[in-house]
Amino acid sequence: MMNWNRLCAMARKEMIQIRRDARSIGIVIAMPIVMMFAFGYGVSFDTKHIPVYVYDQEKSQQSQDFVKRFQASVYFNVVRTVTSYPELVRAIDKGDCQIGLVVPPDFSKKLRSGQKVSVQAIFDGTDSNSASLGMSYTEAVAQAHSQQLQLEWLQGRGQGQPRLPLSVDARTWFNENLESMVTIVPGVVAMVMAVVGTFLTSLTVAREWERGTMEQLISTPVTPLEIMLGKLAPYVMIGLADTSLCAVMGVWWFGVPFRGHIWVFLLSTLLFLVVVLSLGYFFSVVAKTQLAASQISLIATFLPAFLLSGFVYPIDQMPTVVRGITHVVPARYYMAILRNVFLKGSSVVTMWQDFVGLAIFAALLGLAATRVFRKKLA
Amino acid sequence: MSGSENAIELNGLTKSFPGVRAVDGLTFSVRRGEIFGLVGPDGAGKTTTMRMLAGVLAPDEGSAVVAGFDLNRDAEGAKHHISYMPQRFGLYEELTVDENIRFYADLFGVPRREREERSAQLLQAAGMAEFRSRLAGKLSGGMKQKLGLVCALIHTPEVLLLDEPTNGVDPVSRRDFWRILYTLLDQGVTILTTTAYLDEAERCHRVALLHEGRMLFCDTPANLKASLPGAVLSIVCADPRPVRDLLAGMDGISTVMIVGDGLHLVVRDPQRMIPELRSRIAAAGLSCDAIEQVAPSIEDLFVEAVQGDKADHGGER
Numbered sequence: 001m002m003n004w005n006r007l008c009a010m011a012r013k014e015m016i017q018i019r020r021d022a023r024s025i026g027i028v029i030a031m032p033i034v035m036m037f038a039f040g041y042g043v044s045f046d047t048k049h050i051p052v053y054v055y056d057q058e059k060s061q062q063s064q065d066f067v068k069r070f071q072a073s074v075y076f077n078v079v080r081t082v083t084s085y086p087e088l089v090r091a092i093d094k095g096d097c098q099i100g101l102v103v104p105p106d107f108s109k110k111l112r113s114g115q116k117v118s119v120q121a122i123f124d125g126t127d128s129n130s131a132s133l134g135m136s137y138t139e140a141v142a143q144a145h146s147q148q149l150q151l152e153w154l155q156g157r158g159q160g161q162p163r164l165p166l167s168v169d170a171r172t173w174f175n176e177n178l179e180s181m182v183t184i185v186p187g188v189v190a191m192v193m194a195v196v197g198t199f200l201t202s203l204t205v206a207r208e209w210e211r212g213t214m215e216q217l218i219s220t221p222v223t224p225l226e227i228m229l230g231k232l233a234p235y236v237m238i239g240l241a242d243t244s245l246c247a248v249m250g251v252w253w254f255g256v257p258f259r260g261h262i263w264v265f266l267l268s269t270l271l272f273l274v275v276v277l278s279l280g281y282f283f284s285v286v287a288k289t290q291l292a293a294s295q296i297s298l299i300a301t302f303l304p305a306f307l308l309s310g311f312v313y314p315i316d317q318m319p320t321v322v323r324g325i326t327h328v329v330p331a332r333y334y335m336a337i338l339r340n341v342f343l344k345g346s347s348v349v350t351m352w353q354d355f356v357g358l359a360i361f362a363a364l365l366g367l368a369a370t371r372v373f374r375k376k377l378a
Numbered sequence: 379m380s381g382s383e384n385a386i387e388l389n390g391l392t393k394s395f396p397g398v399r400a401v402d403g404l405t406f407s408v409r410r411g412e413i414f415g416l417v418g419p420d421g422a423g424k425t426t427t428m429r430m431l432a433g434v435l436a437p438d439e440g441s442a443v444v445a446g447f448d449l450n451r452d453a454e455g456a457k458h459h460i461s462y463m464p465q466r467f468g469l470y471e472e473l474t475v476d477e478n479i480r481f482y483a484d485l486f487g488v489p490r491r492e493r494e495e496r497s498a499q500l501l502q503a504a505g506m507a508e509f510r511s512r513l514a515g516k517l518s519g520g521m522k523q524k525l526g527l528v529c530a531l532i533h534t535p536e537v538l539l540l541d542e543p544t545n546g547v548d549p550v551s552r553r554d555f556w557r558i559l560y561t562l563l564d565q566g567v568t569i570l571t572t573t574a575y576l577d578e579a580e581r582c583h584r585v586a587l588l589h590e591g592r593m594l595f596c597d598t599p600a601n602l603k604a605s606l607p608g609a610v611l612s613i614v615c616a617d618p619r620p621v622r623d624l625l626a627g628m629d630g631i632s633t634v635m636i637v638g639d640g641l642h643l644v645v646r647d648p649q650r651m652i653p654e655l656r657s658r659i660a661a662a663g664l665s666c667d668a669i670e671q672v673a674p675s676i677e678d679l680f681v682e683a684v685q686g687d688k689a690d691h692g693g694e695r
Contacts, residue, residue: 003487005484005487006484006485008484009480009481009484010487012481013470013473013477016472016473016477017470017472017473020472020473020513021472026507090553113526205407211471212464212466212467212468213468213469214468215429215434215464215466215468216462216463216464216469216526217433217468219432219433219457219460219462220433220457220463220482220485220486221454221457221458221485221486221487222485223454249471374436374607375433375434375454376435376436377429378434378435
């Protein structure tokens with residue numbers, strides 16, 4: 001059924017073809033690097049340096065102190081001070097700023113007299129996520145400032161050192177500074193491999209049909225299993241190298257910690273490669289042209305891996321039906337494993353459910369790939 | 379392998395594609411050690427037949443036995459004993475000559491020592507010894523075809539299937555190619571080849587003429603020629619078209635066709651016809667040089683046969 005020499009011959013031939021084909025080299029080396037940068041930098045959920053325009057109607061020492069608080073925060077960037085209301089409205093309309101801060105003309109007077117002061121903040125709600133984050137950051141800044149004012153006021157009345165009754169001592173584990181980069185990058189590695197892995201093998205069989213080499217190949221005693229394994233073997237090596245490259249970029253370039261064991265990483269990667277390479281091979285056999293096969297594989301891997309794997313939207317916050325669908329997205333398991341391996345240093349035992357999920361898909365798709373190829377024309 | 383003296387047997391082999399019956403009930407056999415030619419115009423069903431015999435295309439009806447294996451039951455078993463060279467170049471352009479040879483040797487389980495000996499010998503015979511490390515994609519058309527043959531012969535096939543192997547090949551390479559084929563016959567290999575070149579068909583032991591998926595004749599080239607009803611006259615003339623139009627349909631002439639230097643006619647009574655033709659052509663204000671009887675070629679036979687076939691089956695279509 002399976003002849004080792006024929007399998008090796010297929011693998012060797014495939015390797016030579018990859019090495020001599022400039023386009024393959026591009027996909028193997030350039031695609032993961034470009035995607036790492038594109039997603040690593042492009043997909044950021046941190047809202048920092050929100051552009052703010054200030055319309056300070058008073059321009060007193062007190063109002064300036066308040067504005068300075070915004071300037072001091074990393075979340076805001078006070079771009080400009082305007083002198084009229086319409087100017088502020090125009091800036092928001094044009095998108096020059098996302099927050100317009102209006103300090104009333106009686107700011108310091110009201111403060112002195114102990115009255116409550118309202119500061120107006122206008123948010124650009126077109127991006128509701130940024131707007132709501134901006135809103136809570138603004139409230140936090142206002143609260144901190146009023147707290148300080150209160151302390152000063154109490155001190156001024158000789159009440160001695162006042163103390164705050166309650167405080168939360170927050171410590172975030174695994175991602176100490178709550179940087180979204182840290183959670184994103186392990187996900188990006190999974191994302192990149194889902195797309196690159198499937199893409200790589202989607203070309204192999206279709207290329208033989210297109211170039212006319214398949215007709216002669218299937219006239220030899222080589223078996224479908226030898227063709228499949230021989231074609232996938234080089235890509236398993238390449239896939240492991242690519243994933244490691246992405247992981248190294250994640251640690252050294254993006255500064256993401258790697259706390260787990262390398263072999264947990266490699267084992268999950270191997271399983272995931274079986275999934276994606278088999279899938280690409282399957283598409284390649286079915287589509288018969290490189291263009292169709294590569295397009296199917298991009299659509300079939302990119303969207304689910306992006307939307308349904310937990311990469312962008314947390315799975316436990318999805319509607320029940322959608323959450324159910326995520327179980328048939330293999331990238332979901334790999335994504336979870338990679339995040340845990342990188343950030344928590346989890347072991348296979350604690351992640352057994354994800355490993356089982358991945359193994360089931362590896363078995364199913366691997367088997368499907370062995371069955372799909374027929375040694376016949378048309 | 380059973381004691382059958384036939385290396386290839388077709389029995390009512392049929393294959394249809396949407397709208398066409400590409401191969402229609404083909405029955406013939408090729409003896410061991412024979413070189414057998416399939417001849418016919420484009421669309422005659424030659425390539426479809428070869429693909430079925432190579433085990434890469436399943437027939438709709440009928441059966442074929444190649445090298446003792448019934449292809450309907452064990453096509454994969456037959457593949458160990460067949461070498462097939464498809465019409466379209468089927469080797470890897472990104473691999474060198476040597477790498478392609480090694481790949482096919484490995485697929486057929488040829489040991490290393492044997493591979494090295496055979497490839498040196500075959501490349502020598504093909505006049506390609508100095509191109510071993512050249513990429514296959516960088517070879518000329520003739521070289522590519524010869525490399526295809528070398529790869530097909532790197533193991534010792536019982537049956538060699540060649541689909542228009544010398545199509546678009548320069549004369550020198552064609553000569554190399556045929557020399558290799560003849561040495562194979564000495565080794566007892568059975569060769570089935572399709573060809574568009576009728577002079578090549580005449581080099582085969584036997585030929586089958588295919589037209590629209592059916593076989594018109596199957597015999598030795600000599601017997602086929604002898605079976606021609608009438609004789610062939612050659613008219614040498616500079617501008618054959620008007621002469622053809624003039625003579626087509628004339629009494630006593632069954633076929634008129636344009637050849638390299640003029641026309642070929644198939645006629646019933648050549649001696650009486652020659653003077654009549656001369657006067658006809660002169661009367662029409664046309665000119666010609668020599669008119670003489672020539673030995674019929676396969677091509678003459680073929681055109682004649684196709685016309686007869688059209689007359690027989692014209693009503694069906």
